[in-house]
Amino acid sequence: MLERHRIAERWRSERWDGLRFQFPNWSVRLPDFAFPHDDPEGFATTGEILTFIEAYAAFVDPPIRCGVAVTRLHRDGNGFIAETANGAIAANNVVVATGPYQRPLMPDLLRDEARLFQVHASHYSNPQQLPDGAVLVVGAGASGAQIADELSRAGRRVFLAVSEHTRMPRRYRGHDLTWWFEKLHLFDMLPEQRTSRVNPSITGAYGGRTIDFRDFADEGITLLGRVTAAREGVLEIAGGLADSLAQGDAAHAFLLDMMDEYAEKKNLGLPDDPPARAKRPDPPCVTAPIRSLDLRAENINAVIWATGYGLDFGWIDVPVFDAGAPPCIVAASARYPGSTSLACNGFPG
Ligand SMILES: Cc1cc2nc3c(=O)[nH]c(=O)nc-3n(C[C@H](O)[C@H](O)[C@H](O)COP(=O)(O)OP(=O)(O)OC[C@H]3O[C@@H](n4cnc5c(N)ncnc54)[C@H](O)[C@@H]3O)c2cc1C
Numbered sequence: 001m002l003e004r005h006r007i008a009e010r011w012r013s014e015r016w017d018g019l020r021f022q023f024p025n026w027s028v029r030l031p032d033f034a035f036p037h038d039d040p041e042g043f044a045t046t047g048e049i050l051t052f053i054e055a056y057a058a059f060v061d062p063p064i065r066c067g068v069a070v071t072r073l074h075r076d077g078n079g080f081i082a083e084t085a086n087g088a089i090a091a092n093n094v095v096v097a098t099g100p101y102q103r104p105l106m107p108d109l110l111r112d113e114a115r116l117f118q119v120h121a122s123h124y125s126n127p128q129q130l131p132d133g134a135v136l137v138v139g140a141g142a143s144g145a146q147i148a149d150e151l152s153r154a155g156r157r158v159f160l161a162v163s164e165h166t167r168m169p170r171r172y173r174g175h176d177l178t179w180w181f182e183k184l185h186l187f188d189m190l191p192e193q194r195t196s197r198v199n200p201s202i203t204g205a206y207g208g209r210t211i212d213f214r215d216f217a218d219e220g221i222t223l224l225g226r227v228t229a230a231r232e233g234v235l236e237i238a239g240g241l242a243d244s245l246a247q248g249d250a251a252h253a254f255l256l257d258m259m260d261e262y263a264e265k266k267n268l269g270l271p272d273d274p275p276a277r278a279k280r281p282d283p284p285c286v287t288a289p290i291r292s293l294d295l296r297a298e299n300i301n302a303v304i305w306a307t308g309y310g311l312d313f314g315w316i317d318v319p320v321f322d323a324g325a326p327p328c329i330v331a332a333s334a335r336y337p338g339s340t341s342l343a344c345n346g347f348p349g
Pocket residue numbers: 002003004005006007008009010014015020021022023068069070071097098099100101143315345
């Protein structure tokens with residue numbers, strides 16, 4: 001078992017300080033290994049998840065070699081050769097478990113703006129890391145939404161560029177989203193069964209709440225549409241922000257309908273939850289959206305790119321990729337002995 005850095009490296013160096021696990025403590029578990037907590041409905045810190053994974057590694061005690069990166073994987077007869085800086089390793093079977101969040105995607109729209117502090121969400125740490133002034137957060141998936149919220153609570157003026165997103169209820173009819181996902185078997189869906197590649201906007205920060213970007217606007221965050229271009233420090237913003245919010249609402253309502261249907265079918269007798277379906281009016285930044293944003297005029301000195309991740313399987317020199325797979329998925333299995341099969345995990349759509 002090879003790890004190029006340290007056990008649970010992503011949780012050490014690619015998560016911000018204030019991140020909270022997106023699923024409640026009661027649901028965090030590994031095979032035969034419980035997550036220690038004193039609040040079942042609470043959300044763990046990054047440090048707690050790191051400690052948990054380290055403890056699990058000690059419990060399983062696999063023959064792990066840290067600090068060994070596989071730089072190339074290729075076939076050798078019926079087996080494989082993994083090349084590393086420490087020499088080559090022959091294997092009959094290979095499991096690639098390098099995760100779905102391999103390469104930060106960061107548009108270079110603002111490459112000429114040397115005065116700006118720019119960081120991808122995977123290297124954002126905390127509000128103190130940023131220079132004074134307003135902040136632009138681009139992307140409103142789970143990372144962008146949490147980071148924008150954190151910065152706003154820290155007293156920063158925040159602009160948040162929102163595009164297509166899937167809004168999910170944190171709790172509904174007395175149960176956390178995770179409980180519902182288990183009941184509805186949504187965690188069991190295979191990647192290829194998923195209809196949406198859009199990451200959900202969901203948070204466990206500050207006790208967890210359902211994300212409605214209209215609340216963010218009420219709290220002082222300026223919502224923007226998708227950032228499409230930049231010229232001399234002025235951003236072009238696409239229209240369609242109201243539509244994005246409406247699509248987020250539709251996804252949210254769809255999920256509530258599924259939950260209701262399940263509750264009725266199983267006769268669960270759960271309490272009704274009308275506030276979960278309450279419709280909120282769009283705030284002024286949505287009804288009269290900003291289409292052009294002058295970063296200097298708005299005193300924006302930092303940009304956080306919460307624009308997601310890409311795959312990086314360039315080191316795998318074996319014909320196991322399915323050319324027709326959507327960008328987020330590599331689900332391939334060669335039919336010869338010692339086959340490699342890869343899958344990308346993520347959320348059900
Ligand atoms: C910002 C953020 C927040 C998240 N929050 C949550 C959450 O709250 N709850 C949740 O369940 N999930 C969350 N996730 C998803 C979760 O982190 C991943 O699903 C999980 O880490 C996947 O685990 P993994 O072991 O498959 O891959 P990873 O954790 O990505 O581990 C892959 C390992 O492979 C190593 N590696 C890569 N390439 C090589 C190579 N060539 N040679 C040797 N080693 C290599 C890497 O160093 C890494 O340690 C979050 C993801 C992100 C980006």
